[in-house]
Amino acid sequence: MTLKVSLDSLKSNNFKSGDIVTCMLPGNLPHIGIVTDELSTDKRRPLIVHNIGGGVVLEDMLFDYPITGHYRFEPK
DSSP: OEEOOOTTTOSGGGOOTTOEEEEEETTTEEEEEEEEEEEOTTSSSEEEEEESSSSEEEESOTTSSOEEEEEOOOOO
16 A cells, blocks of 8 residues: 655654655665664654665664655555
8 A cells, every 4th residue: 555645644653664665865866665663762763674785774764865655565
């Protein structure tokens, strides 16, 4: 299911473990990450697992770049 990306949806509690998030990096480069169940050090945001070219990393970067898509698989 595609979830609407809006200013109201850009709250950390709207993201669940397993969600896929797409964003736009500088230079107009598309990027993708997966939301995890681990939280940032301040416990406000879920960490994102992604590979930006240096190998797979787990980072607090959910809102570092403009989000262009938010997707969730929900089996029926």
